[in-house]
Amino acid sequence: MSVGIRHDDLRRRNRAMVIAAVRRAGQPSRTEIAATTGLSHSTISAISSDLIGEGILAESKPSEAGSLKRGRPQVGLSLNPEAAAVMTVVLSLNFLSVAVIDYAGQVISEEQRRLDTLTMSRDALIGECVAIVRRRLEDPDLDVRSVARIALAIQGITDTRARAMLWSPITPHTDIAFADILEDEFGIPATMENDCNMMAVALRWRDPQRYRDDFIAILLSHGIGMGLVLKGQLFTGTHSSGGEFGHMIHQPRGALCRCGRRGCVEAYAGNYAIWRNARQLGEDTKPVADVSDADMRALAAAARDSDGPEREAYRKAGEALGYGLGSLFALIDPAPVAMVGVSAAAFDLIEPALREAIAQTAGGQHSESISFDTEPNELPLIREGCAMRALTFVDQEIFAPGAQAKSGLVRKNVA
Amino acid sequence: MSVGIRHDDLRRRNRAMVIAAVRRAGQPSRTEIAATTGLSHSTISAISSDLIGEGILAESKPSEAGSLKRGRPQVGLSLNPEAAAVMTVVLSLNFLSVAVIDYAGQVISEEQRRLDTLTMSRDALIGECVAIVRRRLEDPDLDVRSVARIALAIQGITDTRARAMLWSPITPHTDIAFADILEDEFGIPATMENDCNMMAVALRWRDPQRYRDDFIAILLSHGIGMGLVLKGQLFTGTHSSGGEFGHMIHQPRGALCRCGRRGCVEAYAGNYAIWRNARQLGEDTKPVADVSDADMRALAAAARDSDGPEREAYRKAGEALGYGLGSLFALIDPAPVAMVGVSAAAFDLIEPALREAIAQTAGGQHSESISFDTEPNELPLIREGCAMRALTFVDQEIFAPGAQAKSGLVRKNVA
DNA sequence: GCTCTTTTTTTCGAGCCTCGAAAAAACACT
DNA sequence: AGTGTTTTTTCGAGGCTCGAAAAAAAGAGC
Numbered sequence: 042m043s044v045g046i047r048h049d050d051l052r053r054r055n056r057a058m059v060i061a062a063v064r065r066a067g068q069p070s071r072t073e074i075a076a077t078t079g080l081s082h083s084t085i086s087a088i089s090s091d092l093i094g095e096g097i098l099a100e101s102k103p104s105e106a107g108s109l110k111r112g113r114p115q116v117g118l119s120l121n122p123e124a125a126a127v128m129t130v131v132l133s134l135n136f137l138s139v140a141v142i143d144y145a146g147q148v149i150s151e152e153q154r155r156l157d158t159l160t161m162s163r164d165a166l167i168g169e170c171v172a173i174v175r176r177r178l179e180d181p182d183l184d185v186r187s188v189a190r191i192a193l194a195i196q197g198i199t200d201t202r203a204r205a206m207l208w209s210p211i212t213p214h215t216d217i218a219f220a221d222i223l224e225d226e227f228g229i230p231a232t233m234e235n236d237c238n239m240m241a242v243a244l245r246w247r248d249p250q251r252y253r254d255d256f257i258a259i260l261l262s263h264g265i266g267m268g269l270v271l272k273g274q275l276f277t278g279t280h281s282s283g284g285e286f287g288h289m290i291h292q293p294r295g296a297l298c299r300c301g302r303r304g305c306v307e308a309y310a311g312n313y314a315i316w317r318n319a320r321q322l323g324e325d326t327k328p329v330a331d332v333s334d335a336d337m338r339a340l341a342a343a344a345r346d347s348d349g350p351e352r353e354a355y356r357k358a359g360e361a362l363g364y365g366l367g368s369l370f371a372l373i374d375p376a377p378v379a380m381v382g383v384s385a386a387a388f389d390l391i392e393p394a395l396r397e398a399i400a401q402t403a404g405g406q407h408s409e410s411i412s413f414d415t416e417p418n419e420l421p422l423i424r425e426g427c428a429m430r431a432l433t434f435v436d437q438e439i440f441a442p443g444a445q446a447k448s449g450l451v452r453k454n455v456a
Numbered sequence: 457m458s459v460g461i462r463h464d465d466l467r468r469r470n471r472a473m474v475i476a477a478v479r480r481a482g483q484p485s486r487t488e489i490a491a492t493t494g495l496s497h498s499t500i501s502a503i504s505s506d507l508i509g510e511g512i513l514a515e516s517k518p519s520e521a522g523s524l525k526r527g528r529p530q531v532g533l534s535l536n537p538e539a540a541a542v543m544t545v546v547l548s549l550n551f552l553s554v555a556v557i558d559y560a561g562q563v564i565s566e567e568q569r570r571l572d573t574l575t576m577s578r579d580a581l582i583g584e585c586v587a588i589v590r591r592r593l594e595d596p597d598l599d600v601r602s603v604a605r606i607a608l609a610i611q612g613i614t615d616t617r618a619r620a621m622l623w624s625p626i627t628p629h630t631d632i633a634f635a636d637i638l639e640d641e642f643g644i645p646a647t648m649e650n651d652c653n654m655m656a657v658a659l660r661w662r663d664p665q666r667y668r669d670d671f672i673a674i675l676l677s678h679g680i681g682m683g684l685v686l687k688g689q690l691f692t693g694t695h696s697s698g699g700e701f702g703h704m705i706h707q708p709r710g711a712l713c714r715c716g717r718r719g720c721v722e723a724y725a726g727n728y729a730i731w732r733n734a735r736q737l738g739e740d741t742k743p744v745a746d747v748s749d750a751d752m753r754a755l756a757a758a759a760r761d762s763d764g765p766e767r768e769a770y771r772k773a774g775e776a777l778g779y780g781l782g783s784l785f786a787l788i789d790p791a792p793v794a795m796v797g798v799s800a801a802a803f804d805l806i807e808p809a810l811r812e813a814i815a816q817t818a819g820g821q822h823s824e825s826i827s828f829d830t831e832p833n834e835l836p837l838i839r840e841g842c843a844m845r846a847l848t849f850v851d852q853e854i855f856a857p858g859a860q861a862k863s864g865l866v867r868k869n870v871a
Numbered sequence: 872g873c874t875c876t877t878t879t880t881t882t883c884g885a886g887c888c889t890c891g892a893a894a895a896a897a898c899a900c901t
Numbered sequence: 902a903g904t905g906t907t908t909t910t911t912c913g914a915g916g917c918t919c920g921a922a923a924a925a926a927a928g929a930g931c
Contacts, residue, residue, distance in 0.1 A: 302816060373693050526929070
């Protein structure tokens, strides 16, 4: 049962609101913040004065030299980069990438590493993650104590509480509580996020115009993933990260999927599926472990070149994605879509069949109004999403804490 | 951008919280309310004193005679039935049903009527609805001015703003703004809801134990509908009522659906589809307009009797529902399901194939843990859901109004 | 029947918070 | 230098919730 609003919640929430407004707008004046939040000037003045005193916000110089307006010039408020830092850890197939990001969102330091995730032991995988985080934390240039939050992202399924990876295609091991492991190791709050959800978060920050309240990010990679934002909120399953678009059933008793089941969308549209169809290997053929990006680009080139099995493979991928989206749209109504990942670069080959399929579905009623955007490179998106997720946490939980947490961390940053 | 919390919002929200607590608990004492809302005893005391003064709540006698506890006995707070009334209008195939319900949720008066919705003109359909509402409002036993809200429910698609029916299988006409029409006619705020969503709302009130945060209500009737509650919230599409489970694609290029497309779940599991398969009419056969409940029961009896085409028809229905649910569960994770409607009485025939299909899907991982409940009679559920929806509106918007609305209606009820 | 104990509810002052109005600040324009 | 404009701060008023204490309303014990 939802809980009443206490008197102290009021300040807490409005503090969070002000911080959020600054993070969104960059350098808003107090007047602007008052306008967007609907709070009075006096309130904003009081809160921002607090926040500046605590070192969370800073006044920035009049910014635009070209402020030819009369009257007292606005003073921009900005996030104090030194107020805190966060760390992002992105774990993908054979690749581990870490970055430290300051409170204003700038990358301070980063490190990347190839590893053989598919064959590593559970402990080795965990060990690599812990080690790379430790190296970044021990970087002499960095004030360790200022790292307030770690966000991990991984391909696969995570739990709703954002504590653990439940299953991932990049490793045979399951149920690894990465968040707890890192928290125990470093004493820094951590969360474990799904990669596609982070893509969606990042898109929302990158282009709030297009990706505002309702949109879909689909990862077209070895597997098919989805991040979904509905009514301005990241959509997750009730127990897991959910949104397993790639494992909706396209064709009952159909092609063999990497997950061991049959007829999933992914079994037609994942890289391995496109590759399998392009090679005319038959739908029962066991999915290959990996197809290199170069191979996929060659496949796309061949498909563009002539109307052979490669083109047909992309057509099948488009059809599966189209019917899948159609079913999804039946549930949530159509929304803008961002196609991310290697195969997004081949979206020209996918789109015709996709649109044709979607037009056969209930969600396709306004199929022409459904717009697609492509972004071939998923990694930067995932990293950005993690960073924003971690920073938002700091904004809300550390700099606008509930009563119980109020004493500790904030004080430290004041000093 | 989400808006800051004003000082006056505080009282408003906490008032709403107290009313909600009373509506949920029935006759809670002030102490109980303090416990569930997390607010202090003083606050609850102040708010409930206000609410009693305004005639919204009433103190009820010590209730349980068997209160053998020491100490000052608790005073139960209950909703004052006379504080307001609401009206529900349920429009289904060939049937119109209206009820007036007091603030405590008891039915005061009702009226039902058969009509030929499929062949009626647009104006006649609207006219019937307006007329039946007028008759109830003019009932001499009823204080008209006390009806504070009308909730309509209809089979089909409504818009998110709950103003209009966009499309419905019960009439060839589309885009009828029932909510606006009734508001203009009677000056009473009205909303237009989807029937299956109201079923879900009702289930939540009926059995909050089982149907709490995440569950699915599926209507197995001539068509297939769904109401979905996720994270305690009714799930709707971004533009429409959404949740068109029946029109997810089960089989690309498959059986002809009532909606004109092919391969929808409904085209295998709707009454007309079961009937069509039982008669071995072929998947291209145009769906019949209606199958009587008696015919469906006869079909089910025949299927139970011998392993003929009837049983196979139910098997196909189960398979379509299973794969559909599997795809849904891939997105939202498994949740308890309530099967409602005539064919829910034949769920024994549907369940085996359904479970088998669901086990083939990603969502079926824990297929044994997915539990089904059946309820053959949808109408009472829909009515109940409408009533609760309307009453909740009164609770929130009228008895705990935002600043702008505060003057009017509340005062009236004070007097 | 009276007092003690227990539990619920109300009362009261303190402490915050937001708000509106007015004042102060900071600049452009003339 | 003075005036006008816009932003920001200040200040007192009014509300709200909270904790502590008081009041109320029983049952328990003698």
